[in-house]
Amino acid sequence: MNAHTVMDYKKLVSVAKNVDEKFNAFNAINENLSGGRPISVKDNICVSGLECTASSRVLRGYIPPFDATVVEKLKNKGFSVLGKTNMDEFGFGSFGLNTEKQTKNPFNPEYCAGGSSAGSAIATASIKDHISIAESTGGSISAPAAFCGVVGFTPTYGTVSRFGLIDYANSLDKIGVMSRTSRDIREVFGIIRGGDERDTTSTDREVKDEPKRAVTVVDNLLDLVDGEVKEHFQDLLGKLMNAGFKVNHTKIEGIEYAVPVYYIISMAEASTNLAKYQGFKYGKGAVDYGTDYNTFFKRARASFGAEAKRRIILGTFIRSASVKSRYYEKALRIRANLIKKLKVALKSGYLLSPTMPIKTPRIDEIERLSPAKIYAMDVLTVLPNLAGLPHMSFPYAYPEDMPIGAQIVGDHFDDYSVMSFVDEWEKSFKYKFKYSMG
Amino acid sequence: MDRVSFEKIVEACRLPLEDDSEKILSDLNEILEVFDKIDKCNVADEPAFHPVGIPQKLREDIPKTFDNVDKLLENTSTYRFYVVGPKI
Incomplete structure (x- = not known):
């Protein structure tokens, strides 16, 4: 440096x-x-x-x-x-x-x-x-x-x-x-x-x-990769083998759930974290203190971008009592299961x-x-x-x-x-x- | 998610959506279709609230004095040493 x-x-x-x-x-x-x-x-x-x-x-x-x-x-x-x-x-x-x-x-x-x-x-x-x-x-x-x-x-x-x-x-x-x-x-x-x-x-x-x-290459993960990227990746594996690395192949059951599980957990947590942004504690928001409580918050929170709004709404929905066990709790169980399987795969390298x-x-x-x-x-x-x-x-x-x-x-x-x-x-x-x- | 649930949640989150609510609801339902894939998965594992088993550490419940309170208040509108907020 x-x-x-x-x-x-x-x-x-x-x-x-x-x-x-x-x-x-x-x-x-x-x-x-x-x-x-x-x-x-x-x-x-x-x-x-x-x-x-x-x-x-x-x-x-x-x-x-x-x-x-x-x-x-x-x-x-x-x-x-x-x-x-x-x-x-x-x-x-x-x-x-x-x-x-x-x-x-x-x-x-x-x-x-x-x-x-x-x-x-x-x-x-x-x-x-x-x-x-x-x-x-x-x-x-x-x-x-x-x-x-x-x-x-x-x-x-x-x-x-x-x-x-x-x-x-x-x-x-x-x-x-x-x-x-x-x-x-x-x-x-x-x-x-x-x-x-x-x-x-x-x-x-x-x-x-x-x-x-x-x-170890997880073959059913590699199946989700674009053809050209996969070709270059095969070249990389070849170089590693030439350098003396052993290349193993495996399949991990349930990896197709990783994306929904990730987004369910992250949105649930994000929606609670973003509840604290109400316009007067972090940075001086240009808001009118003369309005009522709900109008004040709505005006302040209008500043969130489209993706933040989507995640707040969905995160709040999947934490609601009627669907919490179907989405949030289930996602946490699948996460535990995936962690176990990944740790088994990691035993080979x-x-x-x-x-x-x-x-x-x-x-x-x-x-x-x-x-x-x-x-x-x-x-x-x-x-x-x-x-x-x-x-x-x-x-x-x-x-x-x-x-x-x-x-x-x-x-x-x-x-x-x-x-x-x-x-x-x-x-x-x-x-x-x-x-x-x- | 039906429109009634959507509007209830939007209100609870205090998010003004104006003209784009149709588009947002349609996007959310497309995302929920992806989430619904986990219905097919049957696992009996205990929920992993954290990915790594790190023992919880608790702090002693002792009041502390902070020397940067004035600096913290610079980020808010204040009256004397109170944070100004909306009427309740």
């Missing part, structure tokens, strides 16, 4: 502005950056003194007076925040389009950057030696990492404190890291991991580094799949799809997220000059082992960056 001189900081801020102008990467840029190792932070993670909106108009003007635990830990180790990165509103999206400033792919701005941590992936792909703190609920690190050609790491649930994160779905949210190399991710994860008394679901449990020489079932789509292609069709694109990323398993997306091919990514998954608390796999991959494969400044 570069050491930055005083002059470099001004240049870096100007580079960030340029990247933002071209690809809508940032929600806020720290104009006063003057020291430390620069890092960007997804805009749903609080940084003292920088506006934090999670790309929602509901939170416009909210300036946290505190740092999230991850930010505090990084600042204590000499990092400083370059800016807050753009994202789908509250993390609700897989393509970086559910935001007022729709994000663009740095390899080709007519294509999607992926989401929801779109800005983190764009900044990492566009600024040399950049590292970004991102967050995943159902694939929000892996998807943009794959589409923008960077390495994206999502840790075991609970290994990184969520204090200071604007919650989407508490049992699924995980703060992770994006970078251009697994080595940088290892360093940053070493700083941010660990238990925190302000997050009761965080843990100090030991994280292992026990590299495996075998990968890592799980490996393409990260996304399609090549990077054009923005206009996604805009034409219905929400249900868009959700179906998460089929490969929701499984490790539902199970809280550590996983990493890394680039492995560039058909038609666009990157595609593969996703390696390890068992709980095997985070460093997952990084070791990508360390080895990086010894024989050079990543490409089309627009790289700084």
Whole structure:
């Protein structure tokens, strides 16, 4: 990583502005950056003194007076925040389009950057030696990492404190890291991991580094992948076999339920989390205090985007007494069942799949799809997220000059082992960056 | 989801939908068709409220003084040291 001189900081801020102008990467840029190792932070993670909106108009003007635990830990180790990165509103999206400033792919701005941590992936792909703190609920690190050609790491649930994160779905949210190399991710994860008394679901449990020489492909998951992506993935398997990896194949019964189970749980949790945005506690909403209680709330909550409204309504519906056992409770049981099956499959080595079932789509292609069709694109990323398993997306091919990514998954608390796999991959494969400044 | 349930929930959520309610209801029903797939799955596992078995930690119930209350209040409209809200 570069050491930055005083002059470099001004240049870096100007580079960030340029990247933002071209690809809508940032929600806020720290104009006063003057020291430390620069890092960007997804805009749903609080940084003292920088506006934090999670790309929602509901939170416009909210300036946290505190740092999230991850930010505090990084600042204590000499990092400083370059800016807050753009994202789908509250993390609700897989393509970086559910935001007022729709994000663009740095390899080709007519294509999607992926989401929801779109800005983190764009900044990492566009600024040399950049590292970004991102967050995943159902694939929000892996998807943009794959589409923008960077390495994206999502840790075991609970290994990184969520204090200071604007919650989407508490049992699924995980703060992770994006970078251009697994080595940088290892360093940053070493700083941010660990238990925190302000997050009761965080843990100090030991994280292992026990590299495996075998990968398992879940064949009925691979059946859901687009033909061309599958062909490139077969090439990747060939390279791994040549490098001495054993490639196993298996089938996991019930994976077709992963997408509905993920969306049922995440929407149920999101609808409760979003109930607190009422217009007067976070940011000064432009609302009339003279109106009655219901009118006041309705006006304030009109600021939610379409996807947020859909998830609030559906999440509230599936938690209602008449259908709770049919949807929410059943989904939690299926999640338990899938976790058991995944852990059995992981006994033979890592799980490996393409990260996304399609090549990077054009923005206009996604805009034409219905929400249900868009959700179906998460089929490969929701499984490790539902199970809280550590996983990493890394680039492995560039058909038609666009990157595609593969996703390696390890068992709980095997985070460093997952990084070791990508360390080895990086010894024989050079990543490409089309627009790289700084 | 029928229109009556939809309108009841929208009201409970205090979400103004204006002209796009037809489109939203149709999208929601398409999504619910996807959710209904889980009806076919029969599992007897205990619900996994969290994906990893992390023992619950509880804090001591001791009042604390925060030194950044003024900063927190900067995010709200205030009268003296009260947060201003709507009439009840």
